[in-house]
Amino acid sequence: MAIYSSERIALFIDGANLYATSRSLGFDIDYKKLLDVFRAKGRLIRALYYTAVAEDQEYSSIRPLIDWLDYNGFTMVTKPTKEFTDSSGRRKIKGNMDIELAVDALKLSEHLDHIIIFSGDGDFRALVEALQYKGNRVTVVSTLVTQPPMIADELRRQADEFIELADLEQQIGRAHIPRSGNDRDFADEPFDDEMDENAAEV
Numbered sequence: 001m002a003i004y005s006s007e008r009i010a011l012f013i014d015g016a017n018l019y020a021t022s023r024s025l026g027f028d029i030d031y032k033k034l035l036d037v038f039r040a041k042g043r044l045i046r047a048l049y050y051t052a053v054a055e056d057q058e059y060s061s062i063r064p065l066i067d068w069l070d071y072n073g074f075t076m077v078t079k080p081t082k083e084f085t086d087s088s089g090r091r092k093i094k095g096n097m098d099i100e101l102a103v104d105a106l107k108l109s110e111h112l113d114h115i116i117i118f119s120g121d122g123d124f125r126a127l128v129e130a131l132q133y134k135g136n137r138v139t140v141v142s143t144l145v146t147q148p149p150m151i152a153d154e155l156r157r158q159a160d161e162f163i164e165l166a167d168l169e170q171q172i173g174r175a176h177i178p179r180s181g182n183d184r185d186f187a188d189e190p191f192d193d194e195m196d197e198n199a200a201e202v
Helices: 014-027 031-041 063-071 098-111 122-133 151-156 165-172
Strands: 008-014 043-053 075-081 082-085 091-094 112-118 137-142 160-165
Touching: 008 014, 008 031, 008 098, 014 043, 014 137, 031 043, 031 082, 031 165, 043 063, 063 075, 075 098, 082 098, 098 112, 098 122, 098 160, 112 151, 122 137, 122 151, 137 151, 160 165
Parallel strands: 008 043, 008 112, 043 075, 112 137, 137 160
Antiparallel strands: 082 091
């Protein structure tokens, strides 16, 4: 992991994409450990987590996770999901956070040396190029070991560094402790209300 101790770094986490990637690798992320790993590597200025939330539901399973992250060192960026019906009559949910992540990364870039994006979405290639033009180093975190890979080839080629998420499992993976059905660990709350990347696009 090529991060220098003097670098001002920030994490930009595409929540839906990271969740899908970690699940495809078969492990859950301990977000406290995630922060600790990057705090030890450089001067962590900010850790931003992006997710859409279905606000019209009586209970959203992602809400406890959002609250937990909000109180434990993350800056939460959320917006309501939007429901629509496509041309074939299928009900879909829109909740893409790409624009919010890109705008924030560009706004904060002048205060940072190294930007770390947790996503494999090829749409971020142009963002990475723009950040590099402004003088930032950019690392992307995703995986190549799944079939198909979760990271777009053009994004990996554009980034200065690529971190294989599977290689971080021992450092940021959550220990599975058997517990009763009434016990809940909000740091590992499932993202039932997150949509997959394709469903989120219109």
